[in-house]
Amino acid sequence: MAPRSVDGTRLPGAQHPSAVEIDAARRALDLAARGPETGPNPRVGAVLLSPDGTVLGEGFHRGAGTPHAEVAALEDARARGAQVRGATAVVTLEPCRHRGRTGPCTRALLDAGVARVVLGVPDPTAAAGGGAAELRAAGVDVVEGALREEGEELLRVWLRSMRRGRPFVTLKIATTLDGRVSAADGSSRWITSAAARAHAHSVRSRVDAIAVGTGTALGDDPELTARTADGGLAPHQPLRVVVGRREVPEAARLHGPGGELVRLSSQDPAEVLASLWEREVRHLLVEGGPVLTTAFLRAGLVDEVHAYVAPVLLGAGRPVVGDLGIGTLADALRLRTVEVRHLDPDALLVARPQEV
Numbered sequence: 085m086a087p088r089s090v091d092g093t094r095l096p097g098a099q100h101p102s103a104v105e106i107d108a109a110r111r112a113l114d115l116a117a118r119g120p121e122t123g124p125n126p127r128v129g130a131v132l133l134s135p136d137g138t139v140l141g142e143g144f145h146r147g148a149g150t151p152h153a154e155v156a157a158l159e160d161a162r163a164r165g166a167q168v169r170g171a172t173a174v175v176t177l178e179p180c181r182h183r184g185r186t187g188p189c190t191r192a193l194l195d196a197g198v199a200r201v202v203l204g205v206p207d208p209t210a211a212a213g214g215g216a217a218e219l220r221a222a223g224v225d226v227v228e229g230a231l232r233e234e235g236e237e238l239l240r241v242w243l244r245s246m247r248r249g250r251p252f253v254t255l256k257i258a259t260t261l262d263g264r265v266s267a268a269d270g271s272s273r274w275i276t277s278a279a280a281r282a283h284a285h286s287v288r289s290r291v292d293a294i295a296v297g298t299g300t301a302l303g304d305d306p307e308l309t310a311r312t313a314d315g316g317l318a319p320h321q322p323l324r325v326v327v328g329r330r331e332v333p334e335a336a337r338l339h340g341p342g343g344e345l346v347r348l349s350s351q352d353p354a355e356v357l358a359s360l361w362e363r364e365v366r367h368l369l370v371e372g373g374p375v376l377t378t379a380f381l382r383a384g385l386v387d388e389v390h391a392y393v394a395p396v397l398l399g400a401g402r403p404v405v406g407d408l409g410i411g412t413l414a415d416a417l418r419l420r421t422v423e424v425r426h427l428d429p430d431a432l433l434v435a436r437p438q439e440v
């Protein structure tokens with residue numbers, strides 16, 4: 085059992101977080117969630133506590149190029165005139181030890197004289213990881229795993245993308261009840277309801293890039309923008325990626341206001357992901373059509389499916405997915421449902437592969 089004082093504050097050398105530190109870890113997660121979901125960096129929060137458990141400063145990371153959460157919390161503490169020497173830093177992610185766009189957090193914590201660090205999730209990245217070991221080597225008391233599960237859930241997309249070294253892929257499909265994306269004559273607008281489309285726009289505003297195949301780009305002339313409820317452009321616009329060898333015409337709406345248009349003259353999903361990774365894309369939304377959808381599924385490169393299903397039957401027309409090379413039911417690609425939402429009159433089913 086870890087040494088604790090009667091009021092739950094920590095005693096020197098405690099190997100587990102105290103009740104006060106767990107409360108601070110929860111607060112740090114709330115702070116982390118205020119950071120942007122898009123961009124190459126994780127959402128991180130930090131709270132600085134005095135040895136008696138008083139909050140000295142708080143901070144979170146606001147996106148690439150801005151101070152990391154630990155540094156923001158140190159700045160906050162200084163602005164409050166608080167003494168941080170001997171303090172405990174409670175952070176949702178292991179402090180980084182690399183110099184990227186900003187300096188290493190381990191150095192900032194050591195320079196400030198922080199005596200103890202309670203962290204949630206270990207950093208899986210080769211460049212940034214190892215912060216805990218460095219702090220320990222410098223004599224800091226480090227406790228790992230505080231509210232780790234909650235921290236992993238908040239960072240789910242970022243962690244998976246870093247572990248795989250490729251963008252996290254969410255596949256969006258919008259179909260009739262019988263799995264069609266267009267009618268026999270090719271008409272496809274709109275199968276799903278305004279509520280479903282509004283939800284899909286809110287998802288677009290939380291990803292780094294949206295991809296469609298050239299078939300959809302040429303056939304539907306989409307804008308691929310993220311729109312708000314009043315029809316205006318959302319503040320964050322994802323990259324608009326068109327995959328395939330054919331050209332996008334000059335007059336296409338894809339050249340209009342919105343995110344940067346990225347043309348990838350490739351038919352290989354892995355190549356597409358590698359080139360988007362180079363552009364710091366960590367979350368890609370694949371929006372079809374059926375050829376591109378099938379290619380990503382066949383390659384095993386889908387991490388989450390958003391299936392908007394309208395209570396509509398066509399009986400003929402394009403199916404949402406082509407041949408996946410599955411000949412028997414035992415080989416079916418079975419997903420795990422993680423959410424079902426009613427978007428009147430449609431339904432959204434969110435599902436993930438078994439291992440995600």
Ligand SMILES: NC(=O)c1ccc[n+]([C@@H]2O[C@H](COP(=O)([O-])OP(=O)(O)OC[C@H]3O[C@@H](n4cnc5c(N)ncnc54)[C@H](OP(=O)(O)O)[C@@H]3O)[C@@H](O)[C@H]2O)c1
Pocket residue numbers: 256257258259264265266270272275296297298299300301303304327328329330331350351352353371372373374375376377379402
């Ligand atoms: N309801 C929905 O969720 C939804 C979403 C999107 C589209 N749609 C509908 O789908 C229809 C278009 O479907 P689609 O399947 O023809 O279009 P698509 O998947 O958007 O584009 C297919 C084209 O992309 C290129 N491509 C990219 N990766 C490829 C790969 N791995 N293998 C082969 N070709 C690849 C090929 O063109 P190149 O020759 O140029 O390389 C191919 O012809 C439209 O009617 C649209 O309305 C529905």
